[in-house]
Amino acid sequence: MKYLLLLVLLISPLIYATEQPIKGYGNYYSVPEHDEINDATVFKIAFDVGDGAEKGKKNNSMNSLARFINMHVAHGVKPKKIQLALVVHGSASVDVLANSEYKQRFNIDNKNQNLIKQLLNSNTMVYVCGQSATHFKVAPEQLIKGVKMSLSAMTAHAQLQQQGYTLNPF
Structure with a gap:
């Protein structure tokens, strides 16, 4: 029995590594003995990102959504039960520019585009x-396909709250 437990402990990190819906982002630690997550739990969470990344770099705050998804799926939560929203404002507004627009503006690739596309494909809304x-001269047609323009970040958060989303404090 103890050899079986040892085998499970040795293999489990490998199992978790292959189940990551968001590839190349969202690293997390395995926590084998965590408080149980009820099968009925549905995570409806809004993340707020206002600080832009250094030009040509990944926005680490946006990476938090990937970590949330990967961590929970690896620990048994079904992807359809993870409904996230990303509300972008302030200097982070340029981080959701399509790569062609970003490159034209800053002469470097947008390192956030791949992450945003994967989030959009993983049941995440991006506003x-x-x-x-x-203010930052970002027009709707310049955004990564699938990113929506809200009247304001305040509007997006108010509407998401009315739809049952909670605000992630991190």
Whole structure:
């Protein structure tokens, strides 16, 4: 019995590593003995990102959504029970520019585009604040396909809250 337990402990990190829905982002630690997550639990969570990444770098705050998804799927939560929203505003508004627009503006690739596309394909809604976008000269047609322009970040958060989303404090 103890050899079986040892085998499970040795193999489990390998199992978790192959189940990552978001590839190349969202590293996490395995926690084999965690408080149980009820099968009925549905995570409806909004993440708020206002600080932009250094030009040509990944936005680590956006990576938190990938970590949340990968960590929970690896620990038994079904992907359909993870419904996330990313609300982008402030200087982070340029981080959701399509790569062609980003490269034209900053002469370097947008390192966030791949992550945003994977998030959009993983049941995540992405909104950019229209007020910030206007300030930073970001037009709707310049956004990564699937990113939506909200009237404001405040509007997006208010509407998400009415739909049952909670705000992640991190």
